[in-house]
Amino acid sequence: MILNKEQLTxxxxxxxxxLSFLDCGISKSGFLEEEAPRLEKWLKEGNQGKMSYLENHFDKRLNPSLLVDGAKSxxxxxxxxxxxxTQKPDTYKIAKYAYGEDYHIVIREKLEFLIHLIKEKVGDFSYRVFTDSAPVMERAWAKKSGLGWIGKNSLLLSKQKGSFFFLAEIICDLELEYDSPFKTNHCGSCTRCIDACPTQAIISEKVIDSRKCISYLTxxxxxxxxxxxxxKMNDWIFGCDICQDVCPWxxxxxxNTEIRxxxxxxxxxxxxxxxxxxxxxxxxxxxxxxxxxxxxYTGLKGNINFIKKK
Incomplete structure (x- = not known):
């Protein structure tokens, strides 16, 4: 049976x-016009710190067709x-996302299995899978796909699910039904994430100075x-969840139900x-x-020693 685009979607x-994904949304591939000037300004101001890889592949970050030929979705x-x-309150802290197995591996395996299932229906097609692993503006695409809005802490937020989730993508040349972008920002006048950040890394709404961010520092x-x-590190030695922990959503x-x-x-x-x-x-x-x-090991011990000497 040949599936039409609605059935395939x-x-x-x-x-x-x-496969236990929280949400799945689909947007039409194309150049991210709104994000281009923001990204350029953010980089020019040096907010990437020493993450020089963020300065590479500027065009690819904004145009999926440069990552997958003929990208449509x-x-x-x-x-x-x-x-x-969670960890006991009186100890050095690590971000919750790092409690279990490396998410890059777990999610990539699920995406590759999903690709296998799609190929069984439509045959071969061009694609690439991503999860925080390539020049893809994940939050912008998630918003365009209707999964949520960008909060003041620059993370994707969902009214029903909060923000403690990973993002991942399949960029492909399949034509599919597209979801509407998420247009409403539900942060309102709340500034809890901005107020709670001990290093004042959220320098304006949705703009993070990575050089001050505890996740970057650790x-x-x-x-x-x-x-x-x-x-000012609040005992965080790998990552930081402060701006998420205080978020009302x-x-x-x-x-989560993922054993791994x-x-x-x-x-x-x-x-x-x-x-x-x-x-x-x-x-x-x-x-x-x-x-x-x-x-x-040396990096983690260095973080511990820095905090110990406070």
Whole structure:
């Protein structure tokens, strides 16, 4: 049976649900006109810090056709990572997204399986899959696909699901039914995320100065953390959830059901001393499949030592 574009669209959305994606929305591929001047201004002001890779492939970030020849559709997905249990309050903290297995691997496997299911219906087609892994403006495409709006902390927000989810995409040359962009901003006059940031990284609505962001300082920055951040890190040693934890919409976050995202009891029970005494062999064992490997053992210990000396 040959599927028309409406049937194929429904098939993709149904299978994405079966694969436990929170949401799936589809937008027509094209140049991101609104985002182009914003991105250029953000880069010119140096807000990317030492993430020089963000300066590369400027055109590709704005035009999916430069990533996939003949691209017609951008299929956006969200995948829940909100945990049922969190770390004890008195310990060094890591971002919730890093509690379980590396999301790049888990989500990519699901997307590749979905591609396999689509090929069974339509045959071969051109595509690429992404999850925080290439020059794709994920939040812009998710908004265009109707998944939510961009909050003042620059993250995608959903009234029903909050923001504790990953974003991912399939860019392909299939013609599909397109969803309407999300047009309403439901942040209103709330400034909780801006007020709560201890390093004042949210410099204006939807604009983040990465050089001040705790996530950048504890993961992306390979140099020593600047002395001006002493006493402001709030015990975060890998990533940061402050602007999400205070967001009123996250009261609607539901516990994720992904077995591979479940944290080990070892991790949840870690005390300050356990983190400070952590040896490289134990680090490799506990975080073998974790996104925390990005910081490397030396980077994580450096973050701990910086906070210890406050």
């Amino acid at each position: 429904q098939f993709i959305k149904q299978k994405s649900q079966e 951008v299929i956006s997905f969200s995948y829940n990572y909100y945990p049922s249990e 993961i992306e920055l390979k140099d020593e953390i600047g002395e001006e951040f002493k006493g 996250n009261r609607f976050s539901k516990t 995202f479940q944290p080990s009891s070892d991790l949840l029970d870690f005390t300050y001393k356990d983190w400070e005494d952590l040896e490289e062999e134990t680090f490799r064992k506990i975080f073998k499949y974790s996104a925390i490997k990005r910081a490397k």
